[in-house]
Amino acid sequence: MNLTADFHTHTVFSHGKGSILDNALSAKARGLKKIAITDHGHGHTVYGIRSKKVPLMQSLCKKATYETGVEVVLGVEANILGISGKTDMKERDMEFMDVYLAGIHKCIAYDKIKEWFMLFGRNFTARHFHKPSESLIKRNTEVYLSAIKNNPIDILTHPGFCAFINAYDVARCCEDYGTIFEIDARKKHLEDDEWEQVLKTGVNFVIDSDAHSPEKIGVIGQAEELIKRVGIPKERILNIDGKLPENMRFKEFKRKM
Numbered sequence: 001m002n003l004t005a006d007f008h009t010h011t012v013f014s015h016g017k018g019s020i021l022d023n024a025l026s027a028k029a030r031g032l033k034k035i036a037i038t039d040h041g042h043g044h045t046v047y048g049i050r051s052k053k054v055p056l057m058q059s060l061c062k063k064a065t066y067e068t069g070v071e072v073v074l075g076v077e078a079n080i081l082g083i084s085g086k087t088d089m090k091e092r093d094m095e096f097m098d099v100y101l102a103g104i105h106k107c108i109a110y111d112k113i114k115e116w117f118m119l120f121g122r123n124f125t126a127r128h129f130h131k132p133s134e135s136l137i138k139r140n141t142e143v144y145l146s147a148i149k150n151n152p153i154d155i156l157t158h159p160g161f162c163a164f165i166n167a168y169d170v171a172r173c174c175e176d177y178g179t180i181f182e183i184d185a186r187k188k189h190l191e192d193d194e195w196e197q198v199l200k201t202g203v204n205f206v207i208d209s210d211a212h213s214p215e216k217i218g219v220i221g222q223a224e225e226l227i228k229r230v231g232i233p234k235e236r237i238l239n240i241d242g243k244l245p246e247n248m249r250f251k252e253f254k255r256k257m
Contacts, residue, residue: 003249005239008208014039015047018214024064030218033103036099043088075099085146100250103157129139132164141166148173152253155180161189163176168197174205185223186210195230197203208237
């Protein structure tokens with residue numbers, strides 16, 4: 001299994017360790033055809049990108065493409081801000097972006113104080129001190145469903161990370177709306193029995209490195225082990241063995257803007 005594209009990589013514009021060109025050079029060395037630069041959205045209180053930097057980032061992506069021959073596109077890993085499904089993707093930044101990723105993270109300026117308690121506090125205590133309640137799982141799932149339905153998200157990043165979910169319902173919603181379900185090679189974000197539920201849907205996948213340093217670009221060993229262990233069909237993984245995803249949601253959304 002050979003990775004064609006890595007759609008989830010970070011740089012010094014958020015909390016990665018390398019430049020856009022560094023990531024592209026690493027991708028070239030690993031034989032990748034395409035990478036996306038997807039630094040954290042504005043809502044990340046420590047590492048979020050700033051709108052004034054976005055045009056520069058786009059320019060550097062174009063420059064890296066020219067210098068390496070790897071297609072380097074600009075995106076964002078937006079933060080889901082609460083039950084409304086709102087994310088911190090800024091409309092003013094959309095013209096510069098090619099790819100729209102979104103997920104749930106820590107250290108976020110959530111939509112409301114209540115969302116900080118529900119999405120950070122309750123999930124943190126459930127992860128460390130007791131099992132999650134059915135009401136918590138149901139609410140977390142609704143947060144994901146609202147985000148998928150209300151935003152043209154191309155790839156849902158590490159579903160289940162930071163928030164306990166009904167994995168089947170989230171994957172089914174991704175299938176219905178055309179959002180791709182990420183297999184994150186850096187974070188363990190679902191248990192094997194949850195992946196088995198995901199596979200009962202028809203959702204498609206991408207494998208991403210979630211690299212925070214250039215040497216991790218395209219490194220997917222942990223994901224490969226998972227794929228073999230739970231039997232994820234390779235034909236449903238859209239960024240391997242020469243394949244690239246088609247009909248991405250955000251591209252179609254921008255076409256209609």
